[in-house]
Amino acid sequence: MGKVFNWGVFPRIDANQIAFSHYAKIAEFVKENLVIIPRGNGRCYGDSSLQKTIFSTLELNKFLSFDTENGMISCEAGVLLRDILEVIVPKGFFLPVTPGTKFITIGGAVASNIHGKNHHSEGSISRYIESFNLLNETGTIIHCSKNSNPALFTETIGGMGLTGVIISVNLKLKKIETSYIKQKAIKAKNIYEMLEYFDKFCDYTYSVAWIDCLSKGNSLGRSILMLGEHATNKELNEKQSHQPLAVHSNKQINVPFMFPNFVLNELSIKAFNFLYYHKQMQHEVDNVIHYNPYFYPLDAINNWNRIYGANGFTQYQFAIPFENGKEGLVKILTKIANSGCGSFLAVLKTFGENDAVASPLSFPIKGYTLALDFKISKKVFKLLDELDEIVLAYSGRLYLTKDARMNSDTFHKSYTTAFSHPAKFQSLQSMRLKI
Amino acid sequence: MSTLLILGSSSDVGIACAHRFAKEGFDLILATRNGDEYQRNLAADLSIRYNVHVVSVQFDALATSSHKSFYESLGVKPNVVLSVFGYLGNHEQALSDFTQANLIIASNFVGNVSILGIIANDMESKREGTIICVSSVAGERGRKSNYIYGSSKAGLTAFLSGLRARLAASNVHVATIIPGFIKTKMVELLPETPKPITASAAQVADAIWLANKAKKDVVYVLPIWRLIMFIIRNIPERIFKKTNL
Structure with missing residues (x-):
């Protein structure tokens, strides 16, 4: 038994967490426990991978095959995106979809049906999953793809680990000429201008706004809109072109302990935001940067979640359809600005067409998505309940991978509940939301 | 291209060394008793991560009569051989059950004398190669609590010392690795060992890599163990026999 918590450090629970690398042992463990949940690197924010008994996939850490002709990689579920990048980038491939951190497991990526800055143009990771092996409640390993066990294949992608333990994943990669990104950053003086820019620049592969x-x-x-395209050889400067397929560096600055609770307050966040916004002098900046600072700026700081203090924080990420979406965003932003509950990181993106093959629990719907960090406090919970009302009124929903506090009603009003799963696989979240 | 043969590649130290040497560009021959799915996956993983050639072969330290044909069957002969197999066994059981005692001795001592002897002869004739073998602090003085295992490792340490002296003239290097406590599967079954004197498998692998590169003779993974063992070796017998070590 030990304390287990995910990236938001809230909630923290006592749990028995165990990891095996041999499949037979995993099967035995699954069979002999009544209720378990699989867990990867603990980078979901809330309680999606918490339970009294947890199977950690981190010992499932092996690459199984890499087809450099067709750009297909197969690896066990606990392999981190960081490790995949180290293997594929030198051979001219990139992840088809990546979130804002490379410290998640590929198994977690499938279970959360992750999206990235390219959802509007290239969809979620579901589009690139060729197949996976899933260990079900009887301890049997089942091969799932579009053609074999298609129902289980669909339900598991974005299924939050509730269908079984993902053992290994076979993923289609993206071909790249260089590991650099041609970036364009544009300042917008308010939300209305920003949404116009999103429309205007919708042809860019990657887009995200702070x-x-x-x-x-x-x-x-x-806000600042950051657009990106994979750079070609010709677009690199001389220094970059010496190593066009350079891999990320693993150097990190560490946050060595939990910051005292008073460090992040309205004033300090205001100061940070002021500096961040005004750091960029010109209206528009174009440059070519490595994928690591472009996609994973926060990975450079180890344990950055500790700046929120020991009480932890929660991330509130919702999606609302484009229809009346602008009105909804303005209402929500106004409410947050007036509440004084500062959000240190606020990130706006757009989602494209709904993903064809994904579980009913999968998050992306065509429209806007906004992600906000909040330090845990009583006041924040009240604010978030109020935001839930607005999100529901605009036919929106919350991202389960980030959630730690929504109530069951909100969930059932926003997700279709045509989802059933073995009673053996349950998280504290699925119990809270009555999934 | 250099090739490393790991005897006992399914152990934690074996796996850590496989990663360490592959990272330096070594091709690998993974030899273990169970050539199961796990070993096949491990071989694939190492080869994909480090762009090296990895094969997985079956090897049983106890089946000494098969050792000659095992070594002859290797398509590429290794430049470096690392022996990390071993068996802690159950000391209490070994006191009353000779089968258990024999298994401990056969695994740790006889197995190594057999396979390393064959490899040593080949390397001696080629006048090149490195043999690295993991022994134990338990082999430095027989203690009440584990002298069967200890004596098997004492035999091994003496064997390696003699082998090193014999092969020095033939440009073949022999390194003895003394890890002290290691945080591996073996120790998990025992009460937890004190952290400052317990090495991780990765630390052992680093020490082994260094022993290979710098041609070290006897390596204590954590230097503190050299001191601890110096003290333990020098306790007078009339006092030592009253201790509970």
Whole structure:
């Protein structure tokens, strides 16, 4: 028994967590326990991978095959995206979809049906999963793909680990000429201008906006849009072209302990946001940067979640359809700005067409998605309950992978509940939401 | 291209060394008793991660009569051989059950004398190669609590010392690795060992890599163990026999 918690450090529970690398032992463990949940690297924010008994996939850490002709990689579920990048980038391949951190497991990526800055153009990871092996409640390993066990294949992608233990995944990769990104950053003075930019630049493969959620009035939602394309050889500068397929460096600055709770407050966040917004002087900046700072800026700081203090934080990520979406975003941003509950990181993206093959629990719906960090406090829970109402009123929903606090009603009003799963696989979240 | 043969590649130290040497560009021959799915996956993993050639072969330390044909069957002969197989056994059981005692001795001592002897002769004739073998602090003085295992490792340490002296003239290097406590599957069954004197499998692998590169003779993975064993070796017998070590 030990304390187990995910990236938000909330909730923290006592749990028995165990890891095996031999499949027969995993099967035995699954059979002899009544209720378990699989867990990867613990980078979901809330309680999606928490349970009294946890099977950790981190010992399932092996690459199984790499077809450099067709760009297919097969590896066990506990392999981190970081390790995959180290193997594939030198051979001219990239992850087809990546979230804002490379410290997640590929198994977790499938279970959360992760999206990235390219959802509007290239969809979620579900589109690139060729097949996987799933260990079910009887301890049997089942091969799932579009053609073999298609129902289980669909339900597991974005199925939050509730269908069984993903053992290994076979993924289609993206071909790249260089490991650099041609970036364009544009400042928008408020949310209205930003949404226009999203429309105007929708042809870019990657797009994401950082939003200052403490600014009000005419500056409500002032932001910086960051667009990106994979750079070609010709677009690299001389230094970069020496190593066009350079892999990320693993150097990190560490946050050595939990910051005291007073460190992040309205004033310090305001100061940070002011500096971040004004750091970029020009209206528009174009440059070519490595994929690591482009996709994973926060990975450079080890344990950055500790700046929120020992009480932890929660990430609130919702998606709302484009229809009336602008109105909904403005309402939500106004509410946050007036609440004084600063969000240090606020990130706006757009989602494209709904994913064809994904579980009913999968998050992306065509529209806007906004992700916000909040330090845990009583006041914040009240604010988030109020935000839930607005999200529901605009036919939106919350991302289960980030959630630690929504109530069951909100969930059932926003997700179709045509989802059944073996009673053996349950997380604290699935019990809370009555999934 | 250099090739490393790991005898006992399914152990934690064996796996850590496979990663360490593959990272340096070594091709690998993984030899273990059970050539199961896990070994096949491990071989694939190492080859994909480090772009090296990895094969998995079956090897049983106890089946000494098969050792000659095992070594002859290797398509590529290794430049470096690492022996990390071993068997802690059950000391209490070994006191009353000779089969258990014999298994401990056969695994740790006889198995190594047999296979390393064959490899040593080949390397001696080629006048090149390195043999690295993991022995134990338990072999430095017979203690009440594990002298069967200890004596098997004492035999091994003496064997390696003699082998090193014999092969020095033939440009073949022999390194003895003394890890002290290791945080591996073996120790998990015992009460937890004190952290400052317990090495991780990765630390052992680093020490083994260094022993290979710098041609070290006897390596204590954590230097503190050299001191601890110096003290233990020098306790007078009339006092030592009253201790509970």
